[in-house]
Amino acid sequence: MSEQIICSEAALGYEDGIVTEGLNFSVSQGDYLCILGENGSGKSTLIKALLGLKPQVSGEIRFCGGFSAKDIGYLPQQTPVQRDFPASVREIVLSGCLSKTGFFPFYRSSEKKIAEDTMKQLGIDDIEKRCYRELSGGQQQRVLLARALCAASKMLLLDEPVTGLDPIAQTELYELIAKLNSRGITIIMVSHDISSAVKYASHILHISKKQLFFGTKADYIESSAGRRFLINEEGNNG
């Protein structure tokens, strides 16, 4: 499998302080990488770095084989602004194609076609005229997922996508993401839902102030970092 992102000895943070350092990992085409870590462990800073919005303090984040930060479809966390936003599903999905229009002020038919195909693929073509704020949480995430896919079809970067969803919608969304992954789309998901991470992901990156673990899921379950986290989680659930 060809590598798309290689991160070596990267340190991330701001001028007045390093948030996380010693990051060494790589993402290959078709991987399903789950980034785990507690709040404040530098997950969101890592997202910004991967998207090319915030340069690393030191080290290197390299994109390989013609892949670039622009080829990442991003699913951000929902903002309060969006919850009561008057926009139709179609308008939102189409806005994913915006970077393809360049300086041209309107959407061309090729971009509309991409949006329509993506909506069909994710099973939201029947609600394209509905208003975003009236959809269920799970439907809203599908819409944003479709928008991300319109922007980039090779890799998806998902920032805690199941937050605020009920358990059934969570499972549905996880299954949908796994389905996309099985079609060859690379998935990077930031999460603190460790049990689902272990269930669906192929690779795990566990970060705190520094990198605690990177490797395959099987190795993670055996590792000391993974064991501690998994036992904690079971303790919480039990």
Place this chain on the structure above:
Amino acid sequence: MGEIISTLQYYFSYPFVRYALIVGLLVALCSSLLGVSLVLKRFSFIGDGLSHVAFGAMAVAAVTGITNRMIIILPLTVLSAVLILRTGRNTKLRGDASVAMISVGALAIGYMLMNIFPVSANISADVCGSLFGSTSILTLKEGDVWLCLAMSVIVLAVYALFYNKIFSVTFDESFSKATGINSDGYNLMIAVITAIIIVIAMNLVGSLLISALIIFPALSAMRVFKSFRSVTICSAIISVICAGTGIILSILCSTPVGATIVTADLGAFIIFSIVGTVMSRNKAK
């Protein structure tokens, strides 16, 4: 009815009344378009803040005695728009606090300057005029109308050309940034256009009531319509109708122009709220 029409005909035979109507409709159109974005971005108060800045700038311009006051008012207001936006991202001074600070500060300085260097004998009439618009819309000259027309065309063109980008930046800034859209640039553009509209609109409704022109049509449209495009179009239509109604009513009943327009906007908001509630009730059944 015939009496009303003949009264209107009598008034519209005066060029300054026609100018007032043209400028009023144009300003209403432009401000309502931007209002949709500003309300959704939780920037409703930027209009209020900037209008106070424009008031302060006008006081400065009056004191300096320059005939073309726009030279001072426009740059100062645009600059404040940029400043408000910059500090909005700075964690030390939160967006709402910086807007409040700049707006109240400008208001105080403006009023103080007008008192220290009075340009006319009746200060309170001057202040009242700039705050509530009073009669200044009826003193527009042909040049003002052309300026307003040119600015409106620019605003409308920019809005039409960047409509999709404005939508994306309004809906989701982080996503737009990630896909390589210069969202900071578009935010700046929105703020600058807002500043320009406020300066033009100040003649119409005065600085205290401009916010109403920006937010009411958008809020009304959002009660009923469900897509960004329909909200934008509806907001523009509401705003133009209310401005027209307000101006004509103010002529017929000799009420203050600005206050009448805003009251019409408020009326439209109440009607749309009721329609929206009824519609969602019916859906629930």
